[in-house]
Every structure is written in structure tokens, then in C-alpha cells.
Amino acid sequence: MNITRRNVLLGATAAAALGPIAARAQTSEVVIGVIYPFSGASAQMGVDAQKSFETALDIINKNHDFDLPLAKGEGLPGLGGAKIRLVFADHQADPQKGRAETERLITQEKVCAVIGTYQSAVAVTVSQICERYQIPFISADNSSPSLHRRGLKFYFRAAPHDEMFSAAMFNFFDAMKKKGAKIDTLSLFHEDTIFGTDSANTQLKLAADRGYKIATDIKYRSNSPSLSAEVQQLKTANADVLMPSSYTTDGILLVKTMAELGYKPNAIVAQDAGFSEKALYDAVGDKLEGVISRGSFSLDLAAKRPMVGKVNAMFKEKSGKDFNDLTSRQFMGLLVMAEAINRAKSTDGEKIREALVATDIPGEQTIMPWKRVKFDEMGQNNDADPVLLQYIGGKFVTIFPPQAAIAEAVWPMK
Amino acid sequence: MPVTAETIIQSLASGLLMGLLYGLIAVGLALIFGLMDVVNFAHGEFLMIAMYATFFLFAFFAIDPLLSAPLVAAALFVFGAVVYLLIVRFAVRAKANAGMVQIFSTFGLAIVMRGLAQYFFTPDYRSVTHSWLGGKTVSVAGIFLPVPQLVGALVAIAAFGGLYLFINRTDFGRALEATREDAGAVALVGIDKNKVFALGWGLGAALVGLSGAIMAIFFYVYPDVGASFALIAYVTVALGGFGSVFGAFAGGIIVGLVEATTALLLPPSLKAVGIYAVYLLVVFVRPRGLFGSM
Numbered sequence: 001m002n003i004t005r006r007n008v009l010l011g012a013t014a015a016a017a018l019g020p021i022a023a024r025a026q027t028s029e030v031v032i033g034v035i036y037p038f039s040g041a042s043a044q045m046g047v048d049a050q051k052s053f054e055t056a057l058d059i060i061n062k063n064h065d066f067d068l069p070l071a072k073g074e075g076l077p078g079l080g081g082a083k084i085r086l087v088f089a090d091h092q093a094d095p096q097k098g099r100a101e102t103e104r105l106i107t108q109e110k111v112c113a114v115i116g117t118y119q120s121a122v123a124v125t126v127s128q129i130c131e132r133y134q135i136p137f138i139s140a141d142n143s144s145p146s147l148h149r150r151g152l153k154f155y156f157r158a159a160p161h162d163e164m165f166s167a168a169m170f171n172f173f174d175a176m177k178k179k180g181a182k183i184d185t186l187s188l189f190h191e192d193t194i195f196g197t198d199s200a201n202t203q204l205k206l207a208a209d210r211g212y213k214i215a216t217d218i219k220y221r222s223n224s225p226s227l228s229a230e231v232q233q234l235k236t237a238n239a240d241v242l243m244p245s246s247y248t249t250d251g252i253l254l255v256k257t258m259a260e261l262g263y264k265p266n267a268i269v270a271q272d273a274g275f276s277e278k279a280l281y282d283a284v285g286d287k288l289e290g291v292i293s294r295g296s297f298s299l300d301l302a303a304k305r306p307m308v309g310k311v312n313a314m315f316k317e318k319s320g321k322d323f324n325d326l327t328s329r330q331f332m333g334l335l336v337m338a339e340a341i342n343r344a345k346s347t348d349g350e351k352i353r354e355a356l357v358a359t360d361i362p363g364e365q366t367i368m369p370w371k372r373v374k375f376d377e378m379g380q381n382n383d384a385d386p387v388l389l390q391y392i393g394g395k396f397v398t399i400f401p402p403q404a405a406i407a408e409a410v411w412p413m414k
Numbered sequence: 415m416p417v418t419a420e421t422i423i424q425s426l427a428s429g430l431l432m433g434l435l436y437g438l439i440a441v442g443l444a445l446i447f448g449l450m451d452v453v454n455f456a457h458g459e460f461l462m463i464a465m466y467a468t469f470f471l472f473a474f475f476a477i478d479p480l481l482s483a484p485l486v487a488a489a490l491f492v493f494g495a496v497v498y499l500l501i502v503r504f505a506v507r508a509k510a511n512a513g514m515v516q517i518f519s520t521f522g523l524a525i526v527m528r529g530l531a532q533y534f535f536t537p538d539y540r541s542v543t544h545s546w547l548g549g550k551t552v553s554v555a556g557i558f559l560p561v562p563q564l565v566g567a568l569v570a571i572a573a574f575g576g577l578y579l580f581i582n583r584t585d586f587g588r589a590l591e592a593t594r595e596d597a598g599a600v601a602l603v604g605i606d607k608n609k610v611f612a613l614g615w616g617l618g619a620a621l622v623g624l625s626g627a628i629m630a631i632f633f634y635v636y637p638d639v640g641a642s643f644a645l646i647a648y649v650t651v652a653l654g655g656f657g658s659v660f661g662a663f664a665g666g667i668i669v670g671l672v673e674a675t676t677a678l679l680l681p682p683s684l685k686a687v688g689i690y691a692v693y694l695l696v697v698f699v700r701p702r703g704l705f706g707s708m
Binding site for chain 2: 039040043044046192221223225228229230232233248249256280282283286287
């Protein structure tokens with residue numbers, strides 16, 4: 001078609017006529033931006049996250065008989081039954097791409113809230129952009145403690161951060177020592193972005209406070225082609241516990257290299273990430289019998305709360321996997337955000353923020369072992385109790401804290 | 415960490431084994447560059463599909479990577495030749511901006527291959543869970559030599575030896591060398607330049623295919639796996655001297671050793687720094703690379 005003045009005029013008139021309809025149509029739909037790595041080394045995390053968010057979306061937008069926020073009835077009743085639509089953006093694990101994509105989500109896609117991001121390093125820039133545009137951001141699965149301490153008003157995290165996770169690990173060590181286990185020295189092994197660095201800093205501080213000796217503290221470059229030099233150093237240090245903070249690729253390579261160099265630690269207590277990933281256990285699970293990882297989710301909970309098993313089945317149908325620590329937190333992230341938007345009765349950023357500040361969801365209305373969801377003045381939920389899980393016989397069982405445990409820890413690993 | 419004689423020897427041994435493999439990966443790149451002055455920016459993706467091929471042969475037909483290595487190398491040979499005939503052949507003919515056209519044709523191929531791998535194989539991390547060599551280790555006087563890397567090193571030496579003989583002792587090899595020296599002149603004596611270039615691409619791809627098959631034993635596979643190895647391969651080729659097959663192989667060994675030594679002396683997160691520092695030093699002193707002749 002040739003572009004003539006007449007056509008332009010016609011188009012403009014049509015657009016003007018359709019304008020009010022479009023404006024009205026917007027209220028029947030609430031758009032939320034979801035920003036994850038969908039390509040690059042962590043692309044699988046994004047793919048799994050997408051399935052998790054779609055499961056939560058299904059629960060919000062359709063009628064379900066679960067005791068979860070917005071499960072009953074369709075859509076958001078506070079906005080006249082408006083449905084939520086998710087717009088997925090790919091940050092490729094790159095903080096700068098995260099920044100650009102968030103800006104695009106807010107200005108082009110007109111999202112009223114953002115959820116992300118897997119990598120904490122990316123959450124830093126994404127949350128800054130959200131702050132600038134006054135759009136609430138939920139850090140669904142980022143665990144770096146420094147994230148919520150930057151005084152951002154639009155930053156919220158329903159899940160625990162690494163200080164809470166690490167404290168659980170050290171509480172566990174203390175408890176094991178009381179029972180007579182020998183735990184004096186620790187080896188830290190962490191990747192070199194904000195996740196690994198924050199995790200190690202927290203562990204260093206806790207170790208000093210509670211009188212554990214750090215045998216070695218290895219910061220390594222993520223996605224290295226080889227980890228043999230690093231493993232060699234871990235082997236020389238031979239601490240009572242190895243504490244890795246690694247994403248999946250490095251975790252697989254670490255475990256393979258450990259086997260090759262003949263390093264068998266007494267115990268591994270991992271800071272989740274790669275060590276909660278099915279791919280890692282598919283690859284090297286046979287070498288990981290007895291590994292302990294922190295988590296905020298455990299399928300054991302299904303015994304007490306049957307809906308956990310049912311929601312997990314919904315997710316499994318989409319993804320072929322059980323919920324893990326990451327996907328469960330992503331799922332809850334969207335539910336918490338949607339619940340706040342519903343109470344805000346608005347898609348205005350400031351109103352949603354106010355609703356988030358007032359959030360108070362009891363633990364029984366989540367799929368997590370949390371006490372409740374209630375944010376402090378920094379936007380952090382301090383009632384998100386972490387658990388420790390041990391990989392026994394091909395699955396994870398909860399071993400700590402005692403009130404959540406269903407089995408005794410096997411110590412040492414083998 | 416206490417630096418003992420044992421840790422030094424262990425680090426050097428690990429570095430040497432890894433370096434031989436880096437060398438094998440880089441040799442294919444150097445061969446193609448030496449032959450026709452084209453840098454294959456999809457080299458890492460060639461490695462990636464070789465690893466996937468090895469993984470799938472293992473997953474579906476339970477073929478051990480050691481057995482599938484020749485199959486994968488043969489398949490990559492065909493793939494490399496086809497890439498030349500379908501893409502590179504036309505890219506080098508470009509009249510304007512020939513350099514850019516070449517770069518973007520193989521660079522584009524890399525992105526397409528990565529995208530297709532992500533689409534068809536999903537971005538999940540795959541791994542050959544058990545193999546004849548996997549997880550086995552030889553221990554000599556407290557020094558651990560992982561069997562997969564040890565065999566990889568032997569394969570690398572054998573492949574390099576084979577390539578050397580092929581280039582120097584066969585008619586095809588001589589045609590390859592002649593074409594590399596003067597592609598215009600060989601046409602006059604009746605050698606089909608395209609055939610020789612296709613053979614060169616096939617050989618280069620077969621070598622990286624061999625590396626991929628061996629690496630699948632001890633490394634994980636996912637669509638982006640080629641990226642980090644390809645970067646090392648480019649540095650290796652530049653360090654050893656552009657176009658020099660021998661230089662690429664020696665460069666690989668140097669890179670492996672430098673990487674291991676740096677990790678001993680500096681925090682491991684900085685171990686790549688050593689590689690690039692040595693590279694910068696070489697480029698500064700000898701811009702054509704250690705064994706470069708141009």
C-alpha cells in the first residue's frame with residue numbers, strides 16, 4: 001500500500017476512534033513484566049521460571065479451589081475481574097541488558113510491576129530502573145543481602161536472603177556439634193559475581209562470630225573452562241565442610257573435577273543456586289549422595305498442606321520438573337505481587353507500592369515453609385524461614401530446622 | 415594455600431592436559447585461517463554441536479564418547495565442508511567490504527546455530543553421565559591425572575601428528591599448502607580451489623569435532639558452551655601466530671600452563687588474567703605471534 005496523505009488521515013481517524021476502546025480494554029488487563037535470562041548460560045533458569053510464572057498465572061486468572069491468594073474466582077476482583085498478562089523479557093544474565101529491557105518493559109510495554117531476575121547482579125540494575133519510574137519490583141529469587149539495603153522504596157523480597165540462609169547453616173553446624181560431629185574448619189568456594197561474593201562475605205562473618213576456622217576461601221571465575229586448580233586448593237585445605245555458592249554449570253564442573261582429582265569432602269553444604277537444579281543432579285547426582293543445600297521450599301510440605309502437591313503437579317505438567325527452591329520462589333513472587341495489585345485496586349505504581357507495604361499473607365496461604373509474608377521498611381520479608389535439605393536416595397528431604405525436619409541429617413555425607 | 419612441590423606439579427600437569435585440548439580446539443581454527451585468511455567465528459558453535467552429537471549418541475544409542483569420537487569427527491568434516499560450500503564460498507566472493515561480509519557470515523552462522531540449539535535441544539545442561547573413561551583417574555606419586563583429559567591429550571597429540579603428516583606427505587596436503595600459498599596459481603595447474611578450501615573447512619571442523627567428543631566426557635553441554643572455549647581458541651591462535659598450525663598447538667599448551675600457574679599465584683578468579691597478559695606481551699614483542707610467519 002502506498003502511503004498517501006489520505007491514508008495517513010484515515011489511519012489517524014481510525015486510531016482516534018479506537019482510542020477510547022483501547023483505554024477501556026486496558027482496565028480488563030493488568031500487565032506485569034517478568035525479566036529473566038532466556039538465552040545464554042542460564043537460559044534454562046528463564047525457561048523454568050516462565051513455566052513457574054505461567055502456573056501462578058493460571059491460578060490467578062482461572063478458578064481454583066486452593067487456599068492461595070486469588071486462587072478462587074477468575075482474575076483480580078479488586079479490578080473488576082481483570083486478568084493478568086505477563087510480558088517476558090530476556091536479560092541474558094547481563095546487568096546492562098537488564099537495565100535496557102526493564103526500561104523497555106516500563107515505557108513500551110506499559111507494565112505496572114516487574115518481577116525478576118535469577119542473577120542478583122542483574123537485580124541491582126533492574127530495581128534501580130524500577131525505582132526511577134516508580135514501578136514496584138519483586139525480587140522473586142535473588143538472595144543477595146545487599147539488594148534490600150540500598151534504601152529503594154519500590155524494592156520488595158518475599159523470600160529469604162543469604163544471611164538468613166547462611167544463619168540456618170551455622171545454626172545447623174552448632175546443633176550438629178552439640179551432637180558430637182567434628183565441624184571446625186570450612187572451605188568456601190564461590191563464584192565472582194554479587195551472589196557468590198555476598199554469600200561468602202556473610203559466611204565469613206558468621207564463621208568468625210561463631211568460632212569456625214576458614215580453611216580456604218576460593219573466589220573463582222564463573223563459567224570457567226576448567227576448575228582443576230581451584231579443586232586442587234580445596235583438596236589441599238581439606239576442611240570439615242565444603243560450602244559452595246555456584247550456579248549450575250560451575251556446580252557440575254566442580255563435582256566432576258572433585259571426583260577426577262580424588263577430593264571427597266566430609267560434607268558439602270551448598271548455597272542453593274546450581275545445587276537445587278535438576279540438571280546438576282542428572283549430571284552428577286551419583287557423586288552427591290548426602291549433599292545438603294539450603295532452600296525455601298520442600299515437597300515434604302505436601303504432607304501437611306496437600307495443595308502444595310497439587311500446585312506442584314500443575315507445574316510439573318508444564319515443565320516436566322518438580323518445583324525447586326527457585327521455581328517455588330518465582331511462583332510466590334507473582335502471587336504476592338498480584339495480591340497487592342488486587343488490594344491496590346489500581347495499576348498505579350505508588351498505589352501498588354502502598355499495598356505491598358501493607359501485605360500480610362499467613363504462611364498457610366503459601367506453598368512455602370514461611371511464617372508469613374510481611375515486608376519490613378527495607379522491603380524484606382523477615383518471616384521467610386529457610387530450611388536445609390539433604391539429597392538422600394535421589395530426592396531432597398528436610399533435615400533442619402527441627403520443627404520442619406522430617407528426617408535426621410546423615411553426617412558425614414557418606 | 416601452602417604451595418608445595420606436589421601442588422605445583424599437580425597444577426602444571428592439569429594445565430598441560432587442559433592445554434593440549436585447547437591446542438586441539440585451536441588447530442582447526444588456525445588451519446582454516448592459514449588456508450584462506452578467514453576467521454571462523456562459529457568455531458565455538460562447531461564445538462557445541464560436536465558435544466551435542468556425542469551426547470545424543472550416548473543418550474539414545476548408548477555409544478561411548480570414545481567410540482563416537484571418530485563418527486562425530488566425520489560428521490563435522492561433512493558439516494564443515496557444507497558450511498564452506500553454502501556460506502563461506504559466497505562470502506569470500508563479496509566485491510565490497512569483503513572483510514566485513516566474511517566476519518558477519520560466520521558470526522551470523524554462530525548466532526543461528528546457538529539459537530537453533532536452544533530451540534531444538536532446550537537450554538538445559540546435558541551431561542554424559544557414565545562412560546568408559548568418565549570419573550576415572552590415574553594417580554602417580556600423589557599427582558592425579560584424570561583419565562578423560564589424559565586420553566584427550568593423547569588424542570590431541572595423535573590428531574596433530576596425523577594432521578602434520580597429512581599436510582606434508584599427501585597430495586591433498588600439498589595441494590592444501592600450495593593453495594594456501596597462492597590460490598591463484600594453483601588454479602593454473604588445474605587444482606580446484608573450492609575443493610581444497612572445502613577440504614580445509616572439513617578438516618578444521620573434524621578436529622574441533624574430535625575435541626568436542628572428548629570434552630563431552632568431562633564437561634557439560636548447553637547451547638552457549640562454545641563461547642568460552644572459542645575465546646580461548648582465538649587467543650591461542652593469535653598467540654601461536656596466525657595461520658600457523660604448529661603455533662596454535664604450541665599456543666594451546668602455553669595457555670593451559672599459564673592458566674594453571676596464574677591460578678596458583680593469584681586468586682583463581684583472576685586466572686584468565688594471566689592468559690591475556692601473556693598474550694598482550696607476545697603481541698607487543700612479536701605482533702605476528704610466536705610462530706607466525708607473515
